[in-house]
Amino acid sequence: MNTSKLTQKSLAALQEAQACAGRAGNQQLEQAHLLAGLLAGREGVAWELVRRMGADPDALLRDVTAAVDKLPRVSGSGASGGQLYLSGSLNAALTAAENEAAGMQDAYTSVEHLLLGLADKPDGTVGELFRKYGLDRDKLLASLKEMRGSQRA
Numbered sequence: 001m002n003t004s005k006l007t008q009k010s011l012a013a014l015q016e017a018q019a020c021a022g023r024a025g026n027q028q029l030e031q032a033h034l035l036a037g038l039l040a041g042r043e044g045v046a047w048e049l050v051r052r053m054g055a056d057p058d059a060l061l062r063d064v065t066a067a068v069d070k071l072p073r074v075s076g077s078g079a080s081g082g083q084l085y086l087s088g089s090l091n092a093a094l095t096a097a098e099n100e101a102a103g104m105q106d107a108y109t110s111v112e113h114l115l116l117g118l119a120d121k122p123d124g125t126v127g128e129l130f131r132k133y134g135l136d137r138d139k140l141l142a143s144l145k146e147m148r149g150s151q152r153a
Contacts, residue, residue, distance in 0.1 A: 001094040005101070007110045009044065013037040021084055025073035028085045031093055031118055031126040032067045038111060039064065045111040045147075052143040055133035063132070067125050089123035096120040112144050 017037030038046035050057040097117030119137040
């Protein structure tokens with residue numbers, strides 16, 4: 001992923017995802033971390049899109065936080081000093097997000113593209129959460145169109 005093509009809010013969400021993984025003692029950055037990072041501010045585009053799709057963003061954040069808590073932890077002398085590895089599934093979602101931005105003729109990869117990437121290439125955890133809350137690509141695109149109209153990122 002080309003980080004120079006991320007909006008400030010997308011970059012902030014990725015940084016929050018890294019912080020979330022660090023706090024949880026996770027060595028691998030997963031899609032659940034990114035979803036938690038997108039929802040962390042309790043406002044903003046991701047929060048509003050989830051709400052517009054008919055889901056409760058507070059409940060989703062609680063469930064994704066619980067999912068992060070279940071991920072493997074690394075601690076002790078064998079832990080690699082805060083070094084994080086990007087999971088293959090998160091890399092696939094980030095690539096899908098970049099492709100979404102290009103397909104929408106946006107110059108930058110924004111928060112909504114990151115959500116679309118997660119919806120397009122969900123891993124087991126995020127896929128289960130999206131199903132539980134009735135979130136899918138079609139609803140996301142409809143909510144996004146309603147929210148942003150013809151604006152470009």
